[in-house]
Amino acid sequence: MSTSAVSRIHKNFINGDWVEARQGRTFENRNPADTSELVGIFPSSTHEDVNAAVEAAKAAFVKWRLMPAPRRAEILYRAAEILVKRKEDMARDMTREMGKPLSETRGDVQEAIDMTYYMAGEGRRLFGQTVPSELPNKFAMSVRDPLGVVGMITPWNFPMAIPSWKIMPALICGNTVVIKPAEDTPLSTYNLVQILIESGLPRGVVNIVNGMGPDAGAPLITHPDVSAVSFTGSTETGRIVNQACAPSFKPCHLEMGGKNIIIVMDDANLELAVEGAVWGGFGTSGQRCTAASRVAVHAKVHKEFLDRFAARVKSLKIGDGLDPGTDVGPVINETQLETVMKYVEIGKNEGAKIVAGGHRAESGGLSSGWFHEPTIFSGVDPRMRIAQEEIFGPVVAVISFSSFDESIEIANNVKYGLSASIYTRNANQAFRAMRDLQTGIVYVNAPTIGAEIQLPFGGTKGTGNGHREAGTAAIDFYSEWKTLYIDYSDRLQRAQIDAEL
Numbered sequence: 400m401s402t403s404a405v406s407r408i409h410k411n412f413i414n415g416d417w418v419e420a421r422q423g424r425t426f427e428n429r430n431p432a433d434t435s436e437l438v439g440i441f442p443s444s445t446h447e448d449v450n451a452a453v454e455a456a457k458a459a460f461v462k463w464r465l466m467p468a469p470r471r472a473e474i475l476y477r478a479a480e481i482l483v484k485r486k487e488d489m490a491r492d493m494t495r496e497m498g499k500p501l502s503e504t505r506g507d508v509q510e511a512i513d514m515t516y517y518m519a520g521e522g523r524r525l526f527g528q529t530v531p532s533e534l535p536n537k538f539a540m541s542v543r544d545p546l547g548v549v550g551m552i553t554p555w556n557f558p559m560a561i562p563s564w565k566i567m568p569a570l571i572c573g574n575t576v577v578i579k580p581a582e583d584t585p586l587s588t589y590n591l592v593q594i595l596i597e598s599g600l601p602r603g604v605v606n607i608v609n610g611m612g613p614d615a616g617a618p619l620i621t622h623p624d625v626s627a628v629s630f631t632g633s634t635e636t637g638r639i640v641n642q643a644c645a646p647s648f649k650p651c652h653l654e655m656g657g658k659n660i661i662i663v664m665d666d667a668n669l670e671l672a673v674e675g676a677v678w679g680g681f682g683t684s685g686q687r688c689t690a691a692s693r694v695a696v697h698a699k700v701h702k703e704f705l706d707r708f709a710a711r712v713k714s715l716k717i718g719d720g721l722d723p724g725t726d727v728g729p730v731i732n733e734t735q736l737e738t739v740m741k742y743v744e745i746g747k748n749e750g751a752k753i754v755a756g757g758h759r760a761e762s763g764g765l766s767s768g769w770f771h772e773p774t775i776f777s778g779v780d781p782r783m784r785i786a787q788e789e790i791f792g793p794v795v796a797v798i799s800f801s802s803f804d805e806s807i808e809i810a811n812n813v814k815y816g817l818s819a820s821i822y823t824r825n826a827n828q829a830f831r832a833m834r835d836l837q838t839g840i841v842y843v844n845a846p847t848i849g850a851e852i853q854l855p856f857g858g859t860k861g862t863g864n865g866h867r868e869a870g871t872a873a874i875d876f877y878s879e880w881k882t883l884y885i886d887y888s889d890r891l892q893r894a895q896i897d898a899e900l
C-alpha cells in the first residue's frame with residue numbers, strides 16, 4: 400500500500416498493532432523541497448512507548464529465536480519480492496520526505512531489496528566452525544546465538560536502506576527489533592515494516608517507536624531488556640549512545656561521520672575523475688556519510704581539473720527530486736541548510752576561494768524548500784575547518800598537492816576514516832594507496848560512494864567503533880558465538896593435560 404501523494408496520520412507499531420503515542424503527541428513530516436507539503440503526521444513517543452515496544456519484542460523473542468533460520472528467511476524472501484513490486488511507490492514516498500532525486504531513492508529501495516535477499520540467503524548459512532578437538536572422541540564447534548532485543552536508531556539520509564541494513568541481519572540471526580527512525584524520514588521505515596508484516600512476520604518481532612532522539616531514542620538505548628544497540632548518525636550523538644551503553648557493557652554498533660577524499664593523480668583519466676567528483680561530492684546533495692567532501696588534485700593537473708569540475712557543477716540542475724530533470728535536490732531541513740551556509744562563510748573567512756555556487760538557492764520556485772547551490776572551494780589548505788569538519792551538504796573543498804606521499808598524508812590527517820578514493824592509472828600507486836589509506840573503504844578509479852551490500856561497510860577512527868554493517872560482517876554484530884564441546888569418550892578428558900590416547 401503506497402501512501403504516495405497523500406498525507407496521512409501514522410502510528411507506532413507495537414506488538415503487531417498500530418498505536419498512538421501514550422501521551423498523544425505528534426510531529427509533522429514535511430517535504431524539504433516544498434515545506435508547504437505535509438507528507439504525514441507521526442507519533443512523538445516517550446519512554447512509555449519504548450517500554451511497551453521492548454516488552455513486546457522481548458516476549459516475541461521467545462518463539463522467534465527458535466524458528467529455524469531457513470523459515471525466518473522465507474519471510475525475508477517474500478518481503479524482498481513485495482519490495483521489488485512496490486519499488487516505484489516506495490521511491491516516490493522517499494523523495495517526498497527526504498528530497499533526493501527519484502533515481503537515487505530508487506537506488507535506496509534497491510539497496511533494501513538487495514540486503515533483504517542477501518540476508519534471506521544467509522538463513523541457510525549462518526556459518527560457524529567445526530574444528531578438530533585435541534582429544535580423541537571429542538567434537539568441537541561454534542554456533543551463532545541471537546542477542547535478544549536489538550534497539551536501532553537510524554538517520555534520514557538513507558531512509559529505507561539503513562533500516563534494512565540493520566533489521567534484516569538482526570532478524571535472520573533470530574533477534575527481535577525495536578527501531579526509532581529519524582524524525583525527518585519516518586515514512587520509509589513505515590513502508591519497509593508494513594511489507595515485513597504482509598510477508599508474515601509474527602507480531603512483536605519488529606516494533607517501531609517514532610519520535611525525537613532524546614525522548615524516544617535515549618530510553619531505548621538504556622532499557623535493561625535491550626541487549627544490543629545499532630546506531631547510524633552524527634559523531635556527537637554516537638558518543639552519547641556509546642556512553643549510555645558502556646555502564647552495562649551493552650554491545651553497540653556505531654556508524655558515524657566522514658570527511659572522505661578523492662585523490663586525483665597527475666596520470667588520472669581526468670574526465671572520469673571529474674564525473675566521480677561530481678557524483679561523490681554532490682550526489683544526495685552531499686548528505687552521505689561517504690560523500691567526497693574533499694578532492695585533492697595533483698598540482699600538474701589542478702587547473703585543468705578545477706576548470707572542468709567547476710563547469711560541470713555549474714550546469715547541475717537544482718530542484719524537486721520528483722522532477723526527472725533534477726540533478727541535486729534540497730538538503731533535509733532548515734538546520735542543515737543553516738549549517739551549510741555557516742560553513743560557506745567559514746570557508747570564505749579562512750581564505751578559500753569559491754569557484755562554483757556559494758549561496759542558498761531560492762529563485763525559480765525553490766524558495767519554499769531547503770535548497771543550496773552545489774559549492775566548490777579551491778585554494779583550500781588541508782588544515783582549514785572546511786577540510787577537516789563534516790559539513791554534510793553540497794560543499795566540496797579542492798586541495799592541491801605535489802606528491803603521492805603528500806596526498807596520502809592529507810587523506811589520513813582527519814579525525815574520520817570512512818571512505819577514500821584514488822584516480823590513477825599506475826598500479827603501484829593504486830596498491831600503495833589501498834595499503835596506506837586509513838579508511839574502512841577504499842575505491843580505485845571510482846568515487847567515495849557506491850558501496851555494495853555484500854561486503855563490510857564502516858570506518859575507522861571517529862567514524863566507527865570497530866563493527867561493520869552489511870555482508871557477513873553484519874552477522875558478526877547481530878549474533879554471539881557459542882562454543883560447543885561434545886565428549887563421547889565416556890571418560891574424563893582434560894584439555895591441555897591428557898595428551899596421550
Ligand code: ADP
Nearest residue numbers: 552553554580581611612613616617632633636
Ligand atoms: P543528524 O544531526 O544528522 O540528524 P543525529 O545523530 O542527531 O544526526 O540523528 C541520528 C538519529 O539519532 C536520529 O534518529 C535521531 O533522532 C537520533 N538521536 C538524536 N539524539 C539522540 C539521543 N540523545 N539519544 C538517542 N538518539 C538520538
